[in-house]
Amino acid sequence: MPMPRPGPERRRFGIRARLLALLLPCLLALLALDSWNDYRAQHDLVQDAYDQAMLEPVNALGQGIALAADGSIRVQAPFDVQAMFDVTRPQHKLLHVGLNALPDGSGGAPPAAEVTLIGVPDLPAPPASAGNDSPFVWYDAHYRGYPVRVVALRRTVLDGHARPYQVLIQAAEGTSARVQAQADLLRQELLQGARLVGVVLLLVWLGVSWSLRPLERLRQSVQASPPDGLRPLDARGVPHEVVPLVDAVNHHMARHQQMLAGQSRFLADASHQLRTPLAIMLTQAGYALREPDATRTHETLHAIVAQLARSRRLCEQLLAMAQASQAADDPSPRPVVDLNRVAREVVLQYLPLAREKNQDLGWIDARGEATANEDAAAPQPPAAPVAARDLELHEALSNLVHNAICYTPAGGCITVSVRIEGDRVCAEVCDSGPGIAPARRNSVFERFAQVAGADAKTLQTPGAGLGLSIARAYARHNGGDIELADSDGASGAPGLRALLRFPLAHGAPADPA
Template structure:
């Protein structure tokens, strides 16, 4: 197991060259070995066919010179043909002529018999050993018709011709050696061509790597895909998408740091001026007033810092989906901000709910978003005003949480920009940072939803209010973030 794991780790870390060599070289070797085996088989078959024709010719020549005209058996051996046959065979040649009754026996009487029964008049070939040497034999048996009445049964004659297989083996070996040399050259040429092709194919990838390495750390521009091969284009596209996301994140972080530093610098400058003023003041009443102003400013900077941290968390924190009881969530937020409502003599309440079951969301982030909406409404609604929390859902589409007040409201132009970071309404109370709605909008977007703002006209006259509604679509927890945002419901 340890060796297998080590081999798997090595293969995963290996370069493309090493992987291709590991996969292609054994395959090419197997193909070459198979081709050589087939070549040897074909060469041996071709040699046997050629040499067998020579053996068969000698066999037929002997058979043609067998005669029974004299009443016996006479054979005139074709010595000229045997001499030529021995020259072409490059080895020893053997023959035998024998009758079935044993009366006639010419040639080598101890030649191996055929290992199978011969069909009359049909030549057959077989391999055997003779004097420790492999020999290829041709055998032929036919009946003899003797003109003698005294014969009480038909006789047959057996003709055998054999030659050493040395010439066949030498021919096959020479053919296979030439084929092996040829295939080795072809294999080397294939490997060289494959290497050159791989170098040419990987050149765009190396150029792409050099281009990325040579870039400045802050250079996140898109990589041109025009001259990129189709196989590498998905990689380049993925890198471009990653750089686009990184660029958006860097831009968002830079904007966040710039805005946060601006807001905190304003508060700290105000505190420094108030501290300098208090240090120079001798009148106890004026000193007390300066300290009170410092206390208020510290409260503002504390809230701004908390909102900045909440905004950063809403942008980057991973979502933890769970079932959420929206009625209980509204109650928790209302109870938490009830002291602030009482201090400003504001009627803070919850409208009758229209829910069809528990919602699915990140409860902590949802509580943060709703808390900011309610805190904004309490801060901007005049004393003795009214703030109402509500929750509803339709059975198929989405959940909604809304906060409605009877404060100063906003104009249509202001509604188009409110919800962006550090953007506040013209009639907003002093001391706000414009982060509450931005936090709510960010959390809603993380849930694939959004923030909807609308003007509420209570009596058709000049008394207006504002309704802020965060919504997110219904769906399984595993696919919540994959749902595309839809238009908010009224």
């Protein structure tokens, strides 16, 4: 069954949208800057081209200033210059050549008004700020309602009587052609930029689609796989940037497959362990129903009760194993508890069971004998502080002590002690049982692993082989571990020592010794 896709409210920006959101503003800003620079450069080129075209007739008219036969100043303008300004579109190309008499310093009459030699007499005059030392003056003005570009040339000449005159040559041209050319350039720049942006967007869209095609095939293969098929994903053809993600998914799938395999083995072993006592109890119950002797019936019922007790212990251990597996995923911080107090509570809890089996269950306090005998109600600092959860520590120690009671014969000795070893805290459960061979000490921590053969001759109450596995799971979840070692041999029996070690909590007191 294909997995449902997330609704619109859960959608996020995809790779295409993120790339476009990152590239588009930068691309538009760069294009705008480049287009503006190009437009300004082309604008200056257009202005220079039109201005150079206006300078040619002005220079030609300036060179055509000459004296007539009567000594007056005349303009001998070529025909093509006059035709350009007088015939071809005179409303956009205008010419003016004016003559102004300058004072000659003799104190005579003031100069007369300007005399127009060629062209229109009412062209706008050059601005007053223009210096007389500049031969050409460029300025923008309006003539009869439309804008014009004007260039003016001033020259001082003498007539035949040596009187000074200033010749003003002006050429004007309407700016409509310039404006149209600049608008065409701007339109071309905008169209070019728009084409470039469109091509970039198309390439980004196609490139992302082409790059994501292997991921789409990978998604289809995952959806088409059976629910129980945890085969590794094929990373061939996937972009190398995505290969670490595929490897991480494959690693997670492998771990998940191992977990499922472990759960399957656990369920199979648990079913087998529960099926055997149930079959035994069913047989015993049938025997009790058929037995007419009341004494033998009572014996059978006692056997059924014992079998029920073992089955109850097995169910409790299975539940503890499930809880230990779930506890490994708990990320909450661990509080500081007193391992010495927890161990003492466990000893007191199992003391009746040890006495019932005629065993000596002893306790060595981490604070020493004198301090341990003080009033328990008085508040005291932790003797062996560790960062762990109280219930999980209690369960781990309970399994160690219960195993010691089960494997120690009647009349044996079991000692539980807590001590501080440098920066670590150690809780030790030492018994005088048959012990475990060093070669088999790692395997007994596996689920449903039991001591067999010569090591189990003195076993009083057979278990399911979950105690050490549960204890190690809780210990490792709280930052500790369990080790098995030989006993000190003081009682003459091989014996076994189970050492539960944890790091000493920060701010803990020094070694009491």
